[in-house]
Amino acid sequence: MTAETMIMDERGIQMVLxxxxxxxxxxxxxxEKDLVLVGIRTRGxxxxxxxxxxxxxxxxxxxxxGVLDITLYRDDLSQATHHPVLEKTEIPFSLDGKVVILxxxxxxxxxxxxxxxxxxxxxxxxxxxxxxxxxxxxxRELPIMPDYVGRHVPSTPADKVKVRLREGDGYDAVTVVAxxxxx
Amino acid sequence: MEKKIFAxxxxxxxxxxxxxxxxxxxxxxxxxxxxxxRSIKKVPTLRGKTIINLFYEPSTRTRTSFxxxxxxxxxxxxxxxxxxxxxxxxETLADTVRNLQAMAPDIIVVxxxxxxxxxxxxSRIGARVVNAGDGANEHPSQCLLDLLTIREHKxxxxxxxxxxxxxxxxxxxxxxxxxxxxxxxxxTRVCAPPTxxxxxxxxxxxxEVCRTPEEALREADVVMMLRIQLERQDDVLxxxxxxxxxxxxxxxxxxxxxxxxxIVMHPGPMNRGVEITxxxxxxxxxxxxxxxxxxxxxxxxxxxxxxxxAE
Numbered sequence: 001m002t003a004e005t006m007i008m009d010e011r012g013i014q015m016v017l018x019x020x021x022x023x024x025x026x027x028x029x030x031x032e033k034d035l036v037l038v039g040i041r042t043r044g045x046x047x048x049x050x051x052x053x054x055x056x057x058x059x060x061x062x063x064x065x066g067v068l069d070i071t072l073y074r075d076d077l078s079q080a081t082h083h084p085v086l087e088k089t090e091i092p093f094s095l096d097g098k099v100v101i102l103x104x105x106x107x108x109x110x111x112x113x114x115x116x117x118x119x120x121x122x123x124x125x126x127x128x129x130x131x132x133x134x135x136x137x138x139x140r141e142l143p144i145m146p147d148y149v150g151r152h153v154p155s156t157p158a159d160k161v162k163v164r165l166r167e168g169d170g171y172d173a174v175t176v177v178a179x180x181x182x183x
Numbered sequence: 184m185e186k187k188i189f190a191x192x193x194x195x196x197x198x199x200x201x202x203x204x205x206x207x208x209x210x211x212x213x214x215x216x217x218x219x220x221r222s223i224k225k226v227p228t229l230r231g232k233t234i235i236n237l238f239y240e241p242s243t244r245t246r247t248s249f250x251x252x253x254x255x256x257x258x259x260x261x262x263x264x265x266x267x268x269x270x271x272x273x274e275t276l277a278d279t280v281r282n283l284q285a286m287a288p289d290i291i292v293v294x295x296x297x298x299x300x301x302x303x304x305x306s307r308i309g310a311r312v313v314n315a316g317d318g319a320n321e322h323p324s325q326c327l328l329d330l331l332t333i334r335e336h337k338x339x340x341x342x343x344x345x346x347x348x349x350x351x352x353x354x355x356x357x358x359x360x361x362x363x364x365x366x367x368x369x370x371t372r373v374c375a376p377p378t379x380x381x382x383x384x385x386x387x388x389x390x391e392v393c394r395t396p397e398e399a400l401r402e403a404d405v406v407m408m409l410r411i412q413l414e415r416q417d418d419v420l421x422x423x424x425x426x427x428x429x430x431x432x433x434x435x436x437x438x439x440x441x442x443x444x445x446i447v448m449h450p451g452p453m454n455r456g457v458e459i460t461x462x463x464x465x466x467x468x469x470x471x472x473x474x475x476x477x478x479x480x481x482x483x484x485x486x487x488x489x490x491x492x493a494e
Contacts, residue, residue, distance in 0.1 A: 069214065072226040072256075072487075085187055085207070086214040086487070122223045 002178050004162075007153055010172035013134070013165075016150040017047065020132060021054035023148055025061070028099060032059070034127060036098045038066040040116050041087055043105040046167040047134060051103065063101075066091035066123075073115035095124035101148075105163040107133040110144035135174060137161050155179075189488040193305045193312040196321035197362040205363060209331050211484035212477070218255055219479055229258035229490045232289040237279075237304075238315070239265040239295040244451055244475070245315050245325070249292050252482035258289075258490065276300060277307065284308050290490050293317070311489040319353050319381075325450055326359035328481040330367075332474050333405055336446050341368040346399040346441070348431060349409025349458050350379045350420075356450045357409055361387040374399040376431065378420040396431050403441040407448045408433050408458045424457050434460045438468065446470045 008016070028035055035055075039048030045067050055061040067090040071077075102116055113131060120129060132148040137155040151174070153161060158179025166172050187207050191199070218224055234253045238246050246262060253260035274282075276295075280303075283291060290311045293301040298318035305312035316322040334340055345364060351357045351373055358381070364371045365388050373380075374393040384392060393399040400406060411427060421427045438447065447459075447469045455461045464471065 072218075072228040077228060086211050086484075088214045088217055090217070118227065122221060122226070124222075 004175045004177045006173060006175050007135075007161075008151060008174035010166075013150075013172050013174065016134065017050050018054055018058075020148045020150060021051055021058055024051075024101060024130075024132075025055070025059055031099065032061055034097065034099045035061075035101060036064045036066065036093065036095065037101050037103060038068050038091065038116075038120065040102070040104045040112060041067060041069045042168060043163055043165050044068075044103045046165045047105060047132075048101075048103040049167070051101070051132075064093050066093070068116055068119050070112055070115040070119055073118045075111060075115065089119070091123045095120060095126045098124075098126050100126045100129045101132050102129055103132045105134050105165075106161050107131070107136045107144075107146055107149075108139055108161075110140045110142035113144050114142050134163060135161055191489075193301075193314075194323055194485055194489065195302050195305060195312065195314045197323050197326055197359045197366075198321065200323075200366075202366055205327070205330065205366070208327055208481065208484050208488065209334060211488060212327070212331050212480040215480040215483040215487070216477070218483070219476070224255050225257055226255065227257045228487060229253070229256040229289075232256075232258040232490050233287065234258045234260045234290045234292065234486065234490070235283060235286075235288045235310075236260060236262045236292045236315075237283070237294070238263070239293075239300070240316065241266075242294055242315070244478070245294065248475070248478040249313075249315060249324075249482050249486075251479050252486055255479070256483055256486055256490070258486065261288075276303065280304050280307050284310070290486060313485060313489065316355050319355050319358065321359045321362075322355040322450075323359050324478070324482055324485060325356045326363050327485070328474055328478040329356075329360060329407070329448060329450075330363060331477045331481055332448065332470055333446070335473070335477070336470060337404060342370070343404040344370045344372070344402055344442075345405040345407060346396075346403040347371065347373045347407045347409065348396050348399055348433065349375060350411055351375045351409065352379045352381050353412055354409050357407075358387075360407070361390050365389050372399040372403070374431070376421050376427070396433075396437060397440055400437055400440040403445055405446055405448065406433065406438065406441055407450075410450065410452065411454055411457050413454060413457075424454075428457050432456075432458055432460065433463050435462055435466075438463055448474060450474070 037048040039045035052063055052065050055063045069087045069089045071086045130147040133146050134150040135153050136149045137153045156179050160177040162175050164173045236246055250260045288310045292313045292315050294315040295317050298320040301312050301314040301317050347357055372391045372393050374396045449471050
C-alpha cells in the first residue's frame, strides 16, 4: 500500500475556485459579457458549474456553460485497446467572438487540452480561449500553458494525482498517491 | 473514465452480439447525434482511415447513410457498386476481395444478395467488415437504428409490444429485428400472408405469429411495416397489390387498434397505398424520418467502435 497524501480538502477547493473567479472577473472586467465557460467531461464540468455559481454570487453575472467530450478529438484512439464511452458534447451557443474559459481538473501532458481546443474550434471562432485548471502537475508534452491555476503540485510521472468532487464522487478532495505501483 | 469494449472484429449481424454490445452501440449513437446538428458537421476521429462501401445490390438510403457517417468522422469513403465495377465483367467475389485487400482499406461495408457474403469477405480480409444487408439474412445497422428510434420515443425497450407486418420471408430487417427483440425482452407479434412467412420461424424464440394484422396490432406500442418487394411480383406471393393493401396494409382504422401512443415505423423505401397509406405514413405517429436521421448516428457509432480500435 502506498500512502495517499491530502493536498486540498473541500474548503481548499472552494477558496481556490473563488480566488480564480475573482481573477477572471478582474482580468475581463471590460468585456465580462463575452465570457463563456466550457468544462471538459467529467470533472471539468463540475468545476465549471461551480465557477458559474461563483460569477453569479460575486458579480451577479450569468455566464453560459458548455460541456465538451474530447473523446472524438483524442490522438491516441488507434492505440487505445478499448474506448472510453463517448458522451454528449453540449455547447448550445455560438463561440464566435467569445472568451472561452476552458476548465479541467488536472493539467498534465497537455494532450487533453490540445484535443479540447480542436473541439472548440468546431463551434465557431472564439476571440480567445483561456485555460483554467484546478491542479497543474507539470510534465507537459505539448506547448500549453494554463492562464488560471488552482495549485501547482510537483509530481513525478509515476505519481497519481486524484481529484474527487462531490458531484461525481460524493466528496471533495485532491490527493497524491506517491509513484511506483499506483493502483 | 468508464471504459467498455466492443470486442468484435466485424459487425456481421445481430446474431453473435450481446445485450451489452447493443447497448454500447446505442449509447454511443446518442452522443453522435449532436454532431449532425453542428454547423461544422465533422470530427477528426477516423482521419486517415479508408472505408469502402461495396454494394452488390442497389441502395440509396443505406449507402448514403454509411457514406455520410464515414465523412462526418473524417474517414475517406469510396463507393463501389456492382453496376459500375468489374463484377459486371465477371470477377468473382473472392477476386474482388483480393483486389480490395491490396488497397488496404480499414473498413468494408458490404451489401450482397447472397446470405453470408459479408462473412466470407470478413474471413478473408484483415479489414473490418460491416454487413449492410446480406440476402434475406441480416441488416444489423437498420435494426440498431430501429432500436434507437424506439428507445427515444418509448424511453425503454424491455416489455414493449411490437407488431411486424408484411413480407417477413424476404426481409433481412425483420430477421435482425426479431433476433434483437428476443434478446431485449420485447414482445413481438408478426403477421404476413402465409406465402410470406419465413420457413424457419422456429429459430426466433418468443415471436408470436398472428393470423390477421388486427390481432398483431392489438395493444402494440410499436408498429413496424415491411416493404412489399414489387420487383418480386413475378413470384406471385399474393393475388394483387390491391388485395394486399386491403388485407394487410396499415391504414387509420387498423392503426386505431394499437395503443394510443403507438409509433409507426417503416425501413423504406415505402410503397404508398400498398403496405401503408399516405395518411399514416405522414401522420403524427409516424417516426419514419427519425429512423433516417438515427441511421446516420448509428452508423457513425458502428464505424467509430470498429474503426477506432487498435489492429
